[in-house]
Amino acid sequence: MSIFDKFQHIRETRERLAALGLTPFGAETTEIYSATEGLIEGRRTILAGTNNYLGMTFQPRCIQAAREALAEQGTGTTGSRMASGTYGGHAALEREFAAFYGEPACIVFTTGYQANLGILSTLAGRGDVLLIDADSHASIYDGARMSEAEVIRFRHNDPMDLDKRLRRLGERAKNALIVVEGIYSMLGDTAPLAEIVQVKNRHGAYLLVDEAHSLGILGERGRGLVEQAGVQDQVDFIVGTFSKSLGSIGGFCVSRHPELELVRFASRAYVFTASGTPAIIAGAREALRILAGGQELRAQLRDNGRRLHGGLRELGFRLGCAEPGPVVAVVMDSPEQAIEHWGRLLAAGVYVNLVLPPGAPDGHSLLRVSLSAAHTMAQVEAILGAFASLRVSEPAPAD
Amino acid sequence: MTDHQEVQSAIIETLQPFRKAGMTLSGDTQLVNDLGLDSVKVMELLLQVEDRFDISIPLNILPDVHTVDDLARAIHKLMEAS
Numbered sequence: 001m002s003i004f005d006k007f008q009h010i011r012e013t014r015e016r017l018a019a020l021g022l023t024p025f026g027a028e029t030t031e032i033y034s035a036t037e038g039l040i041e042g043r044r045t046i047l048a049g050t051n052n053y054l055g056m057t058f059q060p061r062c063i064q065a066a067r068e069a070l071a072e073q074g075t076g077t078t079g080s081r082m083a084s085g086t087y088g089g090h091a092a093l094e095r096e097f098a099a100f101y102g103e104p105a106c107i108v109f110t111t112g113y114q115a116n117l118g119i120l121s122t123l124a125g126r127g128d129v130l131l132i133d134a135d136s137h138a139s140i141y142d143g144a145r146m147s148e149a150e151v152i153r154f155r156h157n158d159p160m161d162l163d164k165r166l167r168r169l170g171e172r173a174k175n176a177l178i179v180v181e182g183i184y185s186m187l188g189d190t191a192p193l194a195e196i197v198q199v200k201n202r203h204g205a206y207l208l209v210d211e212a213h214s215l216g217i218l219g220e221r222g223r224g225l226v227e228q229a230g231v232q233d234q235v236d237f238i239v240g241t242f243s244k245s246l247g248s249i250g251g252f253c254v255s256r257h258p259e260l261e262l263v264r265f266a267s268r269a270y271v272f273t274a275s276g277t278p279a280i281i282a283g284a285r286e287a288l289r290i291l292a293g294g295q296e297l298r299a300q301l302r303d304n305g306r307r308l309h310g311g312l313r314e315l316g317f318r319l320g321c322a323e324p325g326p327v328v329a330v331v332m333d334s335p336e337q338a339i340e341h342w343g344r345l346l347a348a349g350v351y352v353n354l355v356l357p358p359g360a361p362d363g364h365s366l367l368r369v370s371l372s373a374a375h376t377m378a379q380v381e382a383i384l385g386a387f388a389s390l391r392v393s394e395p396a397p398a399d
Numbered sequence: 400m401t402d403h404q405e406v407q408s409a410i411i412e413t414l415q416p417f418r419k420a421g422m423t424l425s426g427d428t429q430l431v432n433d434l435g436l437d438s439v440k441v442m443e444l445l446l447q448v449e450d451r452f453d454i455s456i457p458l459n460i461l462p463d464v465h466t467v468d469d470l471a472r473a474i475h476k477l478m479e480a481s
Contacts, residue, residue: 134442144458145458150459151457151459152456153442168454168455168481169455357437357439358437362439363437
């Protein structure tokens with residue numbers, strides 16, 4: 001009997017993978033050459049599972065801004081935003097995010113995970129109700145669990161199921177907070193936001209949209225699904241992260257309600273952690289400027305997504321989402337096949353994400369590709385070539 | 400008014416597809432330990448039961464639900480409250 005007994009299933013999975021010579025969870029990138037290439041297991045590898053959607057990590061202007069902030073302001077703030085950790089950069093970034101969305105209030109958090117934790121656990125209190133999409137990210141589930149609210153899950157992307165659940169709440173629906181995502185990270189599908197907004201309005205509830213995987217990607221100005229669906233004025237809270245399209249680390253929440261400013265002081269995930277380092281904040285500020293005018297980057301990412309999605313479909317792979325986008329999930333027949341194929345892709349010089357149950361919805365095993373505007377079309381073709389090689393020893397797919 | 404017995408019967412009916420060969424389902428049947436339901440299957444089961452009784456089962460109560468009877472009691476309580 002040991003305190004570690006409960007982790008036995010993890011030990012078994014690790015041993016099974018080690019016997020195959022694979023390290024899919026925590027593969028070490030020993031050298032990083034660019035937003036799309038690194039050295040893994042001694043091989044020069046195309047990185048196609050990094051969520052670096054706009055290739056911002058190696059953007060010269062971001063590197064320069066981060067370098068200057070590092071030299072001028074030091075390596076860290078060593079303080080909470082509530083105490084000594086609010087520098088000019090943090091306050092400026094909040095103003096810039098608010099201006100980017102045209103909303104009156106913004107809070108910047110140290111990570112995207114903490115943004116969801118800090119907002120959901122604080123906004124929804126005892127007696128309130130959180131209605132979360134069943135396929136929500138772990139940070140939404142964790143934030144919901146930390147709140148004292150009643151947490152109800154509705155069927156993924158199903159406005160009718162949401163409507164039914166709001167109806168069941170009666171008067172309590174007016175204080176309910178609905179939580180959806182712009183793009184769902186595992187399968188790459190988008191929320192039917194216009195319909196969800198209609199349901200929300202009918203019941204007088206609140207709506208939060210997590211744009212972690214859609215900021216900078218959807219909408220003419222890159223505001224995300226709220227912009228693409230034309231409903232930003234009816235969305236109460238928008239949450240997002242710096243660690244994807246902004247190539248940094250951190251999180252934010254903006255709102256059309258000026259009262260968001262009050263939440264800041266009650267949010268434990270905001271108060272009891274040190275603020276982002278000056279270099280990180282400076283990099284994110286510069287990245288936001290580039291993102292706002294990044295129509296060409298968005299177009300490039302769309303082209304890459306269309307090519308990969310179409311190519312994989314031609315090869316006969318089953319895809320997690322019917323529409324092309326920055327995330328293309330290939331659905332495998334079994335965890336064993338997913339593990340084996342993941343290893344073969346890496347050997348062919350392509351890194352993708354291996355997702356095993358229960359990490360993906362509906363018990364699926366996935367090879368998840370996330371594309372970047374920084375991927376050249378030649379790299380996209382190389383990714384397709386690696387997937388094509390998986391088909392060599394398999395019978396032709398049945399249609 | 401639906402009573403506990405009726406709720407329990409409805410859960411057992413919904414659980415039939417998950418039943419292992421030779422197993423008899425009762426109020427004491429453990430959802431995870433006896434039936435081996437993973438999180439996806441528990442979700443499926445809950446969705447069916449929720450629609451059957453026109454209720455929403457909050458995630459908050461799930462840590463205390465182990466057996467068919469635990470679930471029946473929780474649902475009965477929710478129905479009385481609504």
